[in-house]
Amino acid sequence: MRDLLFVAVLAALLALAVARPFAGILLWSWISFMNPHRLVWGPASELPWAMSVFAATLIGCVAAGELRRPVWNAITVPLLALMACFTLTSAAAIGEPGAVWAKWEHTMKVLLVLLVTASMLTDRRRVQALVWVMVISLGYYGVRGGIFSIVNGGNYRVWGPPQTMITDNNHLAAAMLVTLPLMNWLRMHSAHRIVRLGLAAAMALTLLAVVASYSRGALLGLLAAAFVMWLRTKGKLVSGVVLAACVAGAIAFMPAAWTERMNTISTYQEDGSASERLVLWDISFRLALSRPLTGAGFTGPYTRSAVDTVAPGGPARAVHSIWFELLGENGFPTFLVWLSLTLSGLILALRLGRMARGRPDLAWAGDLGRMAQVSIVAYLVSGTFLSLSYWDFYWTLLVVVGAAHALALKALAGDPLAGNGAARAAARRGVAGGWRGGWRGGPARPALPGLAGGVRA
Numbered sequence: 001m002r003d004l005l006f007v008a009v010l011a012a013l014l015a016l017a018v019a020r021p022f023a024g025i026l027l028w029s030w031i032s033f034m035n036p037h038r039l040v041w042g043p044a045s046e047l048p049w050a051m052s053v054f055a056a057t058l059i060g061c062v063a064a065g066e067l068r069r070p071v072w073n074a075i076t077v078p079l080l081a082l083m084a085c086f087t088l089t090s091a092a093a094i095g096e097p098g099a100v101w102a103k104w105e106h107t108m109k110v111l112l113v114l115l116v117t118a119s120m121l122t123d124r125r126r127v128q129a130l131v132w133v134m135v136i137s138l139g140y141y142g143v144r145g146g147i148f149s150i151v152n153g154g155n156y157r158v159w160g161p162p163q164t165m166i167t168d169n170n171h172l173a174a175a176m177l178v179t180l181p182l183m184n185w186l187r188m189h190s191a192h193r194i195v196r197l198g199l200a201a202a203m204a205l206t207l208l209a210v211v212a213s214y215s216r217g218a219l220l221g222l223l224a225a226a227f228v229m230w231l232r233t234k235g236k237l238v239s240g241v242v243l244a245a246c247v248a249g250a251i252a253f254m255p256a257a258w259t260e261r262m263n264t265i266s267t268y269q270e271d272g273s274a275s276e277r278l279v280l281w282d283i284s285f286r287l288a289l290s291r292p293l294t295g296a297g298f299t300g301p302y303t304r305s306a307v308d309t310v311a312p313g314g315p316a317r318a319v320h321s322i323w324f325e326l327l328g329e330n331g332f333p334t335f336l337v338w339l340s341l342t343l344s345g346l347i348l349a350l351r352l353g354r355m356a357r358g359r360p361d362l363a364w365a366g367d368l369g370r371m372a373q374v375s376i377v378a379y380l381v382s383g384t385f386l387s388l389s390y391w392d393f394y395w396t397l398l399v400v401v402g403a404a405h406a407l408a409l410k411a412l413a414g415d416p417l418a419g420n421g422a423a424r425a426a427a428r429r430g431v432a433g434g435w436r437g438g439w440r441g442g443p444a445r446p447a448l449p450g451l452a453g454g455v456r457a
Helices: 002-020 020-036 051-066 077-092 097-122 124-152 169-188 195-210 216-231 237-255 256-263 272-290 322-355 358-385 390-412 419-429
Strands: none
Touching: 002 020, 020 051, 020 097, 020 124, 020 358, 020 390, 051 097, 051 256, 051 390, 077 097, 077 322, 077 390, 097 390, 124 169, 124 195, 124 358, 124 390, 169 195, 169 216, 169 358, 169 390, 195 237, 216 237, 216 256, 216 358, 272 322, 322 358, 322 390
């Protein structure tokens, strides 16, 4: 029954994607981030839903004229460059060709959708809608994991949906950690008390789920994210007390087994898992040194024949580091392009905070920039111990930051409709949509429009 219901709902949403292309982008994001099809049984769990949604969205874009010129900014240019780099490194890969090109195909699809997404984030409401989808998609596992931990007293680890990038408890913990600041942004700008309370509760449960994952890398990421969150908030004293109480409360809830595992961070030399990761990082770095321009190609560090070229008999498996995975698979030039993507996101996020000073109408963008900084730090610290170099959720976050920066620039340039897509569309039709007074005649007196979805203007 669950299987049939899911198919029926997705069929209706596919039709919506054709009629409203941006709804297709949201649907793609939901399928890609949450993987709801992995939560049902039967044939529906194996159908290519993501590609079906993308095809429906493209059809809708053509029919509705949504395919505008590509948006080029500090985020989309590195994304396009990565497409070229990944293609070149795959052509020179020394791994198994079938596995190499399968990973290349998946990565190219993700990057292509990101470029389309960037071109369609044309106003504040669309930015907010995409962030809501991101939060709901991973917040579901945070809330569920938090409740699960309370019920079992934190004695069992929290895991993600099967056959996905976040199945592993470590990957899921990092994903939830990156999502927490976005939850806080939505909470900060919600006009409805019930929504703010709901998001606050979701944040508390998600924080507990992160700790209950038993991920040591996520614990380090949590501490780093909490510190950056404290730095980026205005009321340092109050925020410091709240953050410390939340983190300390979640840790105090956990049983002795959790404490024993976390204590191994300080004695990593004696831990077999940690020691093996150092070996894997060394092998990946050697692969990059042996082929500095292209690396070993996709899946190279996972392939026995490739690993044997630099470390005969060494482990051929997941690298467990975003840095060394990208470097070993793609070489130094691609690594620098990939790194520039994150640096661009950080710079734009910092600029958003500065641009919003003294501009109440840009408070949403400034707060988004501050919370994005926390998410980026959480990803970089947690990802140091995880194979999440090609994570579409993180890249989408950077695209959102780039879109918010572009909207803020328009607002600072004097565009009175920047960030208000409905009013802009009405203005193009010569209608005073959301504005009092004539658009073409007489002085227009802007109303302060309340943003759809309960977010303050």
